[in-house]
Amino acid sequence: MIRIYIVDDHKMVIEGLELLLRNEANIEIAGTALTGEEAIQKIPSAQVDVVLLDINMPGLNGIDTCKQLLKDNPELKVIAISMHKESSLIRMMLSSGAKGYVLKNAGQEEVVEAITKVNAGKNYLDQAVNEIVLNSVMKQPDKHYTNNFPTLSRREKDVLTCILDELTTQEIADKLNISFGTVETHRRNMLIKTGARNTAGLVRIAMEYELLKSD
Numbered sequence: 001m002i003r004i005y006i007v008d009d010h011k012m013v014i015e016g017l018e019l020l021l022r023n024e025a026n027i028e029i030a031g032t033a034l035t036g037e038e039a040i041q042k043i044p045s046a047q048v049d050v051v052l053l054d055i056n057m058p059g060l061n062g063i064d065t066c067k068q069l070l071k072d073n074p075e076l077k078v079i080a081i082s083m084h085k086e087s088s089l090i091r092m093m094l095s096s097g098a099k100g101y102v103l104k105n106a107g108q109e110e111v112v113e114a115i116t117k118v119n120a121g122k123n124y125l126d127q128a129v130n131e132i133v134l135n136s137v138m139k140q141p142d143k144h145y146t147n148n149f150p151t152l153s154r155r156e157k158d159v160l161t162c163i164l165d166e167l168t169t170q171e172i173a174d175k176l177n178i179s180f181g182t183v184e185t186h187r188r189n190m191l192i193k194t195g196a197r198n199t200a201g202l203v204r205i206a207m208e209y210e211l212l213k214s215d
Contacts, residue, residue: 003030008054036065100124
């Protein structure tokens with residue numbers, strides 16, 4: 001029996017995965033958590049084999065959660081379950097110790113296969129993720145330097161520009177005609193993409209690596 005733990009800040013996602021795996025004879029859900037902090041606190045005592053871990057979470061993101069979980073529990077196996085398709089983010093998660101990466105739109109067979117293979121000590125990338133990684137490796141860089149970060153979206157650049165202009169979240173929302181929550185989502189995504197721990201770190205990285213520079 002493979003005991004898994006699901007970590008995602010959206011209860012609907014957790015319930016969907018529970019429904020997906022409920023009738024699998026060899027898989028048992030040991031518990032769930034809505035934050036990385038909660039997972040770190042509860043997983044050591046839950047006798048877990050495999051963790052299904054979201055990346056984009058408030059507070060401690062999936063990358064830092066993965067590092068801490070494996071530091072405390074080296075025998076644990078982690079599979080990233082995410083909607084993010086950025087090749088650099090995928091590599092960042094894998095370099096943090098995750099043994100698998102599956103997109104949230106993956107079917108039941110893919111999720112079960114990922115759990116089974118990772119529990120057996122193998123690595124697993126679903127077909128879509130594998131193609132993304134292969135394409136990124138095959139592309140030849142056309143610049144004289146290597147950028148270690150994923151490309152920011154146009155809207156993320158708009159939000160970042162406002163942050164550099166020292167606008168508050170509400171002021172950014174008003175200026176860009178988007179909701180307060182959407183601004184926070186873009187900010188959180190940029191923190192995850194760059195590996196920055198807070199907004200001050202994001203600003204430093206943005207200036208150092210010229211993230212607002214036109215492609």
